[in-house]
Amino acid sequence: xxxxSLFTLLLLCFSPAFDLLGQExxxxxxxxxxxYTPVTxxxxxxxxxxxVIMVRPLTKHELEGEAKAWFDLLRAxxxxxxxxxxxVKKTNEAMSADSEEAAKASLEEAQLVKERAEVEAxxxxxxxxxxxxxxxxxxxxxxxxxxPAEDAKTDExxxxxxxxxxxxxxxKVNLLANVSKLQDQRAAxxxxxxxxxDSLQRKGGDVEDYQKYINAVVGxxxxxxxxxxxxxxxxxxxxxxxxxxxxxxxxxKFIIILLISYLIAKVxxxxxxxxxxxxxxxxxLAESLIARMIKNVVMVIGxxxxxxxxxxxxxxxxxxxxxxxxxxxxxxxxxxxxFASGIMILVNRPFDVxxxxxxxxxxxxxxxxxxxxxxxxxxxxxxxxVPNNSIWNNVITNITANPTRRVxxxxxxxxxxxxxxxxxxxxxxxxxxxxxxxxxxxQVVTHDLADSSVNIVCRPWAxxxxxxxxxxxxxxxxxxxxxxxxxTIPYPQQDVHFHPRGTEALQNGEPSPA
Numbered sequence: 231x232x233x234x235s236l237f238t239l240l241l242l243c244f245s246p247a248f249d250l251l252g253q254e255x256x257x258x259x260x261x262x263x264x265x266y267t268p269v270t271x272x273x274x275x276x277x278x279x280x281x282v283i284m285v286r287p288l289t290k291h292e293l294e295g296e297a298k299a300w301f302d303l304l305r306a307x308x309x310x311x312x313x314x315x316x317x318v319k320k321t322n323e324a325m326s327a328d329s330e331e332a333a334k335a336s337l338e339e340a341q342l343v344k345e346r347a348e349v350e351a352x353x354x355x356x357x358x359x360x361x362x363x364x365x366x367x368x369x370x371x372x373x374x375x376x377x378p379a380e381d382a383k384t385d386e387x388x389x390x391x392x393x394x395x396x397x398x399x400x401x402k403v404n405l406l407a408n409v410s411k412l413q414d415q416r417a418a419x420x421x422x423x424x425x426x427x428d429s430l431q432r433k434g435g436d437v438e439d440y441q442k443y444i445n446a447v448v449g450x451x452x453x454x455x456x457x458x459x460x461x462x463x464x465x466x467x468x469x470x471x472x473x474x475x476x477x478x479x480x481x482x483k484f485i486i487i488l489l490i491s492y493l494i495a496k497v498x499x500x501x502x503x504x505x506x507x508x509x510x511x512x513x514x515l516a517e518s519l520i521a522r523m524i525k526n527v528v529m530v531i532g533x534x535x536x537x538x539x540x541x542x543x544x545x546x547x548x549x550x551x552x553x554x555x556x557x558x559x560x561x562x563x564x565x566x567x568x569f570a571s572g573i574m575i576l577v578n579r580p581f582d583v584x585x586x587x588x589x590x591x592x593x594x595x596x597x598x599x600x601x602x603x604x605x606x607x608x609x610x611x612x613x614x615x616v617p618n619n620s621i622w623n624n625v626i627t628n629i630t631a632n633p634t635r636r637v638x639x640x641x642x643x644x645x646x647x648x649x650x651x652x653x654x655x656x657x658x659x660x661x662x663x664x665x666x667x668x669x670x671x672x673q674v675v676t677h678d679l680a681d682s683s684v685n686i687v688c689r690p691w692a693x694x695x696x697x698x699x700x701x702x703x704x705x706x707x708x709x710x711x712x713x714x715x716x717x718t719i720p721y722p723q724q725d726v727h728f729h730p731r732g733t734e735a736l737q738n739g740e741p742s743p744a
Contacts, residue, residue, distance in 0.1 A: 266291065266292060266295040267295070267361050267362070267364075268295050268296045268298070268299035268300075268358070268361070268362060269284075269296075269362045270284050270285060270296050270299075270300075270362070270426070271296070271299045271300060271303065271358045271359060271361075271362045272359060272362035272363055273359075274303055274355060274358075274359065274418075274419065274422075275418065276422065278421065278422065278425060281422055281425050281426075282425055282429075285425060285426055285429040286429065288429070289433070290430065290433045290434055290435050293426060293429055293430040293433060293435060294430065294435060296426050296430075297423065297426045297427050297430055297435075297437070297440060299358050299362075300419065300422055300423040300426055301423060301440060301443070302354055302358060303354065303355060303358060303419050303423075304416065304419045304420055304423055304443075304444070304447070305443075306350065306351040306354040306355065307351060307412065307415055307416045307419055308416060308447045309350065309351065310348060310350075310351040310412055311409060311412045311413060311416060313346070313348075314408050314409045314412060315409055416447070416448065417448060420444050420447075420448045423440065423444065424444065427440045427441065480539055480540050480541060481540070483536075483539035483540075484536045484537075484539045484540050487532060487535055487536040487539055488532060488533065488536050490532070491528060491529055491531070491532020491533065491535070491536070492529065492532070494528060494532070495524075495525040495526075495528040495529050495532070496525070498524055498525060498528055499521045499522065499524065499525040500521075502517075502520065502521040502524050503517055503518075503521045506520060506521070514582050514583040514584070515575075515576065515579070515581070515582050515583050515596065515598075515599050516576045516579070518583065518598060518599075519576065519599055519600060519601070522600070523601075565602060567619045568601070568602045568603065568617050568618045568619045569601045569602060569618075571617075571618035571619045571621065571622035571623070572599065572600070572601035572602065572604075572618040573601070574622050575599070575604075575618060575621065575622055576599075580626045580628060581596050581626065581628045581631070582596065583596055583597070583598065583599075584596065584630075585628055585629070585630050585631065586628075586629040586630040587606070587626065587627065587628050587629065587630075588625075588626075588627040588629065589604075589616065589620075589621045589624065589625075589626045589627065590604075590616040590617070590620035590621045590624060591616075591620070591624075592606050592608070592614050592616055593606075593608070593609075593629075594606035594607050594608040594609065594612075594614065595607045595608075595609075597613070599618075601618070602617070602618060603615045603616060603617050603618060604616050604618060604621055629694075630694050630695075632694060633693065633694055634667065634691055634692065634693055634694060635691070635692065635693075635694045635697050636670075636689055636690070636691050637688075637689070637690050637691070637692055637697060637700050637701050637704070638687075638689060639687070639688040639689070639690075639701065639704060639705065639708075640685055640686070640687055640688070641656060641685070641686045641688065641708055641712075641719070642680070642682075642683035642684065642685050642686075642719055642720060643683060643684050643686065643712070643717050643718065643719065643720070644683060644684070644717075644718045644719075644720040645683070645684060645720075646718075647684070647716075647717045647718060648717075649676050649684050649686065651715065651717065652686055652712070652715075652717050653674050653675075653676060653686060655708065655711045655712065655715060655717070656674045656686060656688050656708055657672070657674045658711075659704055659707045659708050659711060660672045660674065660688060660690045660704060663690070663700060663703060663704060663707075665692050665693070665696040665699060665700050665703075666690045666691070666692055666700060666704075667690070667691040667692055667693070669691075670691045672688070672689060672690035672691065673687070673688070673689040673690075674686065674687070674688050674689075675687050681722070681724070682720050682721070682722045682724075683719075683720045688704065688708075690704065
């Protein structure tokens with residue numbers, strides 16, 4: 231029997247419970263324990279979400295009574311399935327019988343066992359439902375008595391009158407279909423019993439026996455030696471509301487939730503980037519990191535919600551993560567150190583995305599950063615991940631932090647060459663270069679008389695982005711102009727002087743003079 235609305239059902243269900251709580255005293259607890267009548271079983275097909283609401287305010291004692299009622303329904307249904315499967319075995323005997331009389335006897339036994347189990351199951355369900363209706367004061371006909379026409383038709387087809395051996399095959403097909411239907415109903419009852427015992431366990435009740443029984447009886451039972459039974463079980467599971475249809479719907483919800491979470495996370499990431507860029511004006515590195523962290527958090531939340539769509543209880547997972555947090559923290563001390571260093575880098579902002587940096591023994595362009603490591607792209611297109619701890623605890627050189635940069639060059643000429651001419655050539659090359667800045671003014675100075683050469687320092691200034699071009703262009707142009715002017719760039723050389731007396735002593739085999 232279906233009630234007009236959830237609100238009416240909840241009022242009817244909770245009213246006796248609240249009355250019981252108000253009237254129960256220490257003197258009549260024993261009498262109350264024996265007289266409690268379950269009320270959540272008024273509809274064995276009650277939706278799960280409604281059942282969750284109904285059992286929440288019930289006391290431990292009340293939940294014990296509710297659990298026993300649902301357990302009785304589950305046990306009766308399990309017996310009915312066992313009888314139907316036994317009927318399948320009897321039809322197998324009939325199909326392999328040597329005589330028509332033996333086949334008829336096996337079919338009659340199958341029919342008898344099935345009918346007796348159906349009568350007992352319907353009787354048990356009727357008693358439980360009628361008791362709940364009476365307790366709630368609901369007038370109506372029991373749902374068990376008022377079977378839908380479809381169910382009556384199914385029962386009629388499931389057990390045809392045994393007339394001959396040929397009827398055994400049809401009887402078996404109908405029995406297997408009935409087994410699939412009953413298993414679907416048993417799974418639904420087990421799920422509802424699970425809701426009740428979960429609430430009972432949270433309130434201190436003992437549910438171990440109930441849980442063991444559920445684990446023992448729920449599931450698809452198949453005789454793998456009988457291919458007809460295997461096929462019927464597979465087909466029945468796929469078409470079952472509690473089987474294939476439910477799994478398909480849950481998987482669809484799981485995928486849809488993940489897709490929606492991903493889209494929401496991308497939108498939030500873009501909005502966060504826009505807000506950080508326009509309002510807070512953080513570094514691009516910090517903006518990217520914060521936006522990605524928010525995106526990942528949204529994705530994690532979406533994944534958790536998607537798991538609930540698969541009917542996965544994430545409460546134990548969250549509890550396990552919290553319990554193991556300390557152990558994980560001790561095991562990941564290095565990672566936590568990198569995390570702290572990442573925070574310091576974000577706060578102090580020694581570099582940003584796109585900067586050319588030397589840090590942690592690596593020189594390259596900063597690509598991205600998270601709270602554990604920083605990603606470099608080297609000039610030969612290698613990707614290097616450097617722990618943040620190695621960066622923060624060492625010298626950080628930001629090569630492109632400033633808009634302009636000095637280009638340091640040094641040219642060597644021979645001692646026989648005119649150094650003033652060489653200085654003039656270098657200065658002409660520098661001033662004629664379009665990328666060299668006029669302010670600060672370039673410097674060309676002879677600064678060192680080395681062992682093999684006279685060294686001239688050249689220090690022009692250029693934009694940081696033009697540094698490499700200025701360095702290479704000036705080097706090539708100066709070499710070309712030196713060649714035209716006949717100015718040499720000497721090789722390292724060393725003059726060795728031999729003393730005449732020392733040479734004669736060596737020739738005579740005598741030791742050379744000191």
